[in-house]
Amino acid sequence: MRALVASFALAVCAVVPAAHAAPPPDLARPLADLGREDAAARETAVKALGARNDPKLLPLFEALRAGSVYVWSRPGAAPQVVIGGEKSTAGDRDVMALAAAYGAEPLGVQAPVAELREVPVDRALRLVIKPFIDALSSRGELLDPDPAIRRAAATKLGQRGDLRTAAALREALVTEADRWTRATIEEAIAIIELGRGDAAARAAAATRLGALHSANALPALRAARDVPTAAAAVRRLERWQLFGTTIETLFQGLSLASILLLMALGLAIIFGLMGVINMAHGELMALGAYATYTMQNWFAGHLAERWFDYYFLAALPFAFLVAAAVGLLLERGVIRFLYGRPLETLLLTWGVSLIIQQGLRQWFGAANVDVRAPRYLSGGVPIMAGVQLPYNRLFIIGLAAVSVAVMYALLFRTTVGVKIRAVMQNRQISSCLGIRARRVDAGTFALGAGLAGLAGCALTQIGNVGPELGQNYIVDSFMVVVTGGVGKLAGTIAAALGIGGLDKAIEPGLGAVYGRVLILVLVILFLQRRPSGLFALKGRNADA
Amino acid sequence: MSPTLTRRDFLRGTAAVGAGLAAGFNFPAISRAQGGKEPIKVGVLHSLSGTMAISEVSLRDVVLMAVDEINAKGGVLGRKIQPVVVDPASNWDLFAEKAKQLLLQEKVAVVFGCWTSVSRKSVLPVFENNNGLLFYPVQYEGEECSRNVFYTGATPNQQLIPGAEYLMSKEGGGYKKFYLLGTDYVFPRTANKILRAFLKAKGVPADSIAEEYTPFHHQDYQTIVGKIKRFSAGGGAAVLSTINGDSNVPFYKEFANQGLRAEDVPIMAFSVAEDELRGMDTAALVGHLAAWNYYQSVSTPQNKKFVQAFKAYAKKNNLPGGDKRVTDDPMEAAYFGVYIWKQAVEKAGSPGVDAVRQATYGQEFLAPGGKIKMHENNHHAYKPVLIGEILKDGQFKVVWRTKGLVEPEPWSEYTSPDKGCDWVNHKGTYQKA
Incomplete structure (x- = not known):
């Protein structure tokens, strides 16, 4: 379609009408009949065209369905059936670029809209057109450069095709290189044979479907009770499906855990290490998300199209820095006067969260904004038959792992980390030893805030970006930190894994609503038993 | 006459001025009222x-x-x-x-x-x-x-039923299995009750219908999309969605990323319109459907x-x-x-x-x-009822519309066949004979 539009654009520039292939002579009549007033004549014409099975007619059928086929009656020439393209204005009248009905090559003319009459297409005609489009387009799609489209076409053919389609699929299999597409094509062939072949072919197809772990074939196999090998194939498939579901659930748990961890990591530092109940943590995430949005718009506005996908890589550090800067401002401006007064900081940061929210609303508008997923974070990688891992989730798992590793290295392998831990353990003695406690405070707070910004940036690939973004995540963040044990990074990690895994393990059975309720109940019960969380601080400064 | 201004004089004076002002301001309003032209x-x-x-x-x-x-x-x-x-x-x-x-x-x-x-x-x-x-x-x-x-x-029969009917029709793709997915509140619950009754009446077996709800603002659709994937194996399955508001983006994104496509498993949405599509990354939504009575296009x-x-x-x-x-x-x-x-x-x-x-x-x-x-x-x-397909620019292309106007049925014939609503011959809701 894009090529079609592009060719129209070219046609606008061309002065000389492009030469185009004339339709075979026996098609001229049905093509002309399409323009007739009589609905029955149009239907007969479409059937005659469809029977040709000619790929060059596909654009015409598609245009017919979209209602962009016209009869062009210009003065001094016979009326002609054409495909309409882009509309534009030339002088004071509306004109439209036209393409030939056969082959859809641009005619290189701009016809006044007044000379065009739309070929009416009703439901009855669409019903006639659809199978022709399906047959023609799936054949074309089997050769598409995008493997996902090839797979979808094969699946579709497998569900609707006949033995002749199976031959076409076998042909496609010869040149197919992609492993997963090959499996899909083989599956489609086997499904067709299971439905329509002779007894021996059906038995072989059933066995092959079992070997292919084809979930798509399960209903057909269950129905094929007369095929002796079907029962074994069904059993094999069901075993495989259980295996696949387990893998999938594990991945889902890991993915949710990584999101929780990324959200809670910043809070674990600000709340856990510094003891500041930061109600604005969610809004710092929202700032990170809006920083991503800003970066995306900057890329779209200032750089060439091909660089656009890289905006996300630039947005990651940018979101970190924006949130860290706001965090620094917050710490220097107000929070440093309130250390050791948790209730006041709670109220204050809550107020700050409202201010940030309203500020975002004023600046960007109350409606959600649109952050587009870069191409490398759309779609997923198939790892086994029936299981595909989305790239955005894989990326977030990776980001969470890297963030945790960097935080560990920073806190336990560098001098800065030693200072941070020293100040958090005992401010007075650290000061006596020459550590500038105030600066460490500010830096630590900014670090925690920056991590929140990073989480916000990553979350743009999962959910919405709006002023209320923070509100959706703040409760989860606190839940993870408190369950894990305040002041322990390892506790936060364990809690994120535990809650994420448990949530995904419960959800298939109970549903999202009750799953959520049960998780909250479990967390409450757990905290009743162990008020200080999974990993409690021990020793003299436990309640400092 | 005393040259000094007494308080009484002052009051009298200001009152007169005030009355004059009031009369002056009120004058046009009074004249409008007299002409019967008040808004x-x-x-x-x-x-x-x-x-x-x-x-x-x-x-x-x-x-x-x-x-x-x-x-x-x-x-x-x-x-x-x-x-x-x-x-x-x-x-x-x-x-x-x-x-x-x-x-x-x-x-x-x-x-x-x-x-x-x-x-x-x-x-x-x-x-x-x-x-x-x-x-x-x-x-x-x-x-x-x-x-x-x-x-x-x-009313439900002017949106929900035609939406499902379209998917079941040959032109809509002839879908046979339906996943009813909604946010947990009154509209989706009632809508799905009606849809379920309708599908049952059309001969869709109970094991070909799944029903599921999520809380408001739900973000994590991994499990549900996984379920839909297994539900739709073998083809012929569609999703009827009454998911509300901001849960739609995570849902459609997850749907696309797990490899489900609108051509194979379409989502028919009853709560997603042009105004909601503002500020959404529509890439993952393209090709999915909605049922409404009007589109901007x-x-x-x-x-x-x-x-x-x-x-x-x-x-x-x-x-x-x-x-x-x-x-x-x-x-x-x-x-x-x-x-x-x-x-x-x-x-x-x-x-x-x-x-x-x-x-x-x-x-x-x-x-x-x-x-x-x-x-x-x-x-x-x-x-009229129109089925629209979501386009990249957040608009809808009308792919199907009812021939004429559809009569409203406040009480669905599928869930409350014995009830009717009539304020001319009856007193509101009445029992059909």
Whole structure:
């Protein structure tokens, strides 16, 4: 379609009408009949065209369905059936670029809209057109450069095709290189044979479907009770499906855990290490998300199209820095006067969260904004038959792992980390030893805030970006930190894994609503038993 | 005469001046009243703040635009319409309070308002006890039949049933298995009850129907999409979605990323319209479907005028978004509701509630989406039903539409076959013989 539009654009520039292939002579009549007033004549014409099975007619059928086929009656020439393209204005009248009905090559003319009459297409005609489009387009799609489209076409053919389609699929299999597409094509062939072949072919197809772990074939196999090998194939498939579901659930748990961890990591530092109940943590995430949005718009506005996908890589550090800067401002401006007064900081940061929210609303508008997923974070990688891992989730798992590793290295392998831990353990003695406690405070707070910004940036690939973004995540963040044990990074990690895994393990059975309720109940019960969380601080400064 | 100014003199003087001023200011108003030309007050009851503001502000805008248009053409019965806008702030109790204020203090002739069912239920007793008149513009779950409300949005049989019917039709793809997915509140629950009954009546076996709900603001759709994937194995499955608001983006994204495509497993949405698609990354939504009674892309001359007029109105009045604003189904329903009321007032010859109610029955109007007609006795509207496919720019392409107008059924024939709604021959909801 894009090529079609592009060719129209070219046609606008061309002065000389492009030469185009004339339709075979026996098609001229049905093509002309399409323009007739009589609905029955149009239907007969479409059937005659469809029977040709000619790929060059596909654009015409598609245009017919979209209602962009016209009869062009210009003065001094016979009326002609054409495909309409882009509309534009030339002088004071509306004109439209036209393409030939056969082959859809641009005619290189701009016809006044007044000379065009739309070929009416009703439901009855669409019903006639659809199978022709399906047959023609799936054949074309089997050769598409995008493997996902090839797979979808094969699946579709497998569900609707006949033995002749199976031959076409076998042909496609010869040149197919992609492993997963090959499996899909083989599956489609086997499904067709299971439905329509002779007894021996059906038995072989059933066995092959079992070997292919084809979930798509399960209903057909269950129905094929007369095929002796079907029962074994069904059993094999069901075993495989259980295996696949387990893998999938594990991945889902890991993915949710990584999101929780990324959200809670910043809070674990600000709340856990510094003891500041930061109600604005969610809004710092929202700032990170809006920083991503800003970066995306900057890329779209200032750089060439091909660089656009890289905006996300630039947005990651940018979101970190924006949130860290706001965090620094917050710490220097107000929070440093309130250390050791948790209730006041709670109220204050809550107020700050409202201010940030309203500020975002004023600046960007109350409606959600649109952050587009870069191409490398759309779609997923198939790892086994029936299981595909989305790239955005894989990326977030990776980001969470890297963030945790960097935080560990920073806190336990560098001098800065030693200072941070020293100040958090005992401010007075650290000061006596020459550590500038105030600066460490500010830096630590900014670090925690920056991590929140990073989480916000990553979350743009999962959910919405709006002023209320923070509100959706703040409760989860606190839940993870408190369950894990305040002041322990390892506790936060364990809690994120535990809650994420448990949530995904419960959800298939109970549903999202009750799953959520049960998780909250479990967390409450757990905290009743162990008020200080999974990993409690021990020793003299436990309640400092 | 004493040269000193006494307090009494001063008071007398200022009183005289005050009276003169008051008389001067009141003069035009008095003359209007004498000529019978005082404006007719109408109430606008939409949330302008809080969670629902994102949807309801557009309805206020479009109602005020309709009022402006009518006033520019001389008003109703030679009288101008004066809108009284209040903000119930997405707070259900406040809806009732503000409705009372509009009816008793402002004495408005009619109120245009509400979006969520819970807000409508909250104002219902106010309108019924004070004999007010409410025009409600949003598709809803039905099962209601109030003498004091006219419903210009779709009833279940004007949206849900055609949506499912389309998917089952040969042209729609001949789908045989349905996954009913919704946010956990009254509309999706009732909608799915009706859909389930309908599918059962059409012979879809119970194991080919799945039903699932998520909390508001749900973000993690991994498990559900995984379930849909297994449910749809073997083909022939579609999703009927009543997911609300901000959960849609994570859902559609996860759907696309796990490798499900609109061509194989289409999602038919009943709560996603153009206004919601503003500010969404639509890439993952392209090709999925929605069922409504109107789309901005409907190509009628009056719709082109309507869309242009609204963009111009938004720009002229400096509304956020300006001429990038879009129109959608509830906005069209809110817009033609104002005109239906105007025509009814003209037919009745007065804005009195009882006369207007009688005059509204059977009222026709050439709405942006095509001609609509108010029902002869059940307070809802005959509407066309359109299936739209989501395009990349957040607009819809109409892929199918009903031949004519669909009669509204406040009580679904599938869940309450014995009930009907009729305010002419019966007293509202009645038992069918």
